[in-house]
């Protein structure tokens with residue numbers, strides 16, 4: 382499949398991708414939770430950051446290469462886990478993995494993939510990570526872990542920010558339903574949480590759905606079940622980062638799920654610095670949400686990320702041109718990132734730090750940014766101070782078990 386010549390950046394894929402998909406699938410892929418405040422802010426927060434070029438830097442032998450939990454990457458960029466990719470292309474996740482490998486990018490297969498996870502790993506030209514939604518029954522979670530191990534996945538990414546799905550107005554308005562040929566094949570036969578139907582007028586969240594939500598004890602249990610590196614996706618509070626490390630997490634992904642779960646959360650890039658400062662190099666911190674340009678990758682690394690994940694643009698690229706589209710999108714992003722490194726005088730990833738930013742955030746302790754946070758990891762209260770220009774607040778008190 383050839384790449385349309387007018388596609389010169391990641392955003393260009395959205396227009397082309399949408400044109401090939403029905404309205405309800407567009408709403409599923411492109412939508413955010415509720416009013417889309419967080420979805421928009423993920424982009425706008427990147428745009429607010431400014432970069433500072435350096436003149437005449439010695440860039441001989443420069444490289445953007447990265448290595449992370451068994452993935453060798455041309456640039457610190459990974460395809461985010463995204464459900465049901467057959468919605469966009471008949472080859473679904475196979476094409477996503479092939480495209481990512483062709484571009485030298487990493488790829489994380491979703492727990493809700495529309496193809497068999499073992500077949501996917503077998504056909505992927507490069508190693509993959511597996512994203513895990515803990516299942517209501519531990520035996521089912523364990524079955525997924527063992528399949529991931531046996532199939533050669535190099536890491537487990539446990540998504541912890543979606544104990545219930547977001548309020549998806551756009552999907553609801555369009556009446557989004559999975560077509561018959563698309564389903565979560567890897568969860569066949571597993572029990573799933575359901576809302577109690579007895580009192581349909583009452584909220585289904587606390588009547589059924591939340592009963593199956595994972596807690597910290599599930600992370601401790603999972604840690605004891607596998608030697609695979611364990612990354613937690615969706616940790617955004619410094620105290621939760623501490624707790625994750627104490628339980629043996631090997632990496633964290635600062636993420637608001639692309640603005641798809643809790644509308645009103647701060648942008649992911651605004652949440653990154655406090656987590657990175659608290660982690661202080663103990664384990665790698667990654668981020669996702671709103672990464673669309675090589676300069677965004679640079680900004681994320683400047684604020685403490687080791688790598689970024691990219692979501693929606695790759696779904697649109699998949700819809701537009703299958704594996705070739707995914708490879709092209711990721712290659713464009715890597716090229717833009719290399720250009721941004723060169724223009725800011727950074728020949729290696731190790732040379733990227735907050736001085737890349739024209740106005741780096743003040744190096745305040747996390748407690749100042751997150752007044753509710755406590756350095757010892759005791760019970761935090763809330764996240765009162767939103768980034769400049771954003772007045773939302775978020776109660777991040779972890780659930781107790």
Ligand SMILES: Cc1cc2nc3c(=O)[nH]c(=O)nc-3n(C[C@H](O)[C@H](O)[C@H](O)COP(=O)(O)O)c2cc1C
Pocket residue numbers: 409410411423461462463464491492493512540614636637638639640641669670671672690691692693694696
């Ligand atoms: C269509 C779609 C499906 C997604 N499915 C999953 C999923 O199955 N598991 C998961 O952890 N995150 C899922 N995500 C969230 C992404 O992994 C990622 O956090 C987010 O897309 C990053 O934001 P971006 O789209 O702005 O790059 C999904 C995102 C999209 C757009």
Ligand SMILES: CC(C)CC(=O)C(=O)O
Pocket residue numbers: 464493543546638641
């Ligand atoms: C099956 C869905 C809950 C997958 C997901 O995480 C998403 O659509 O954001």
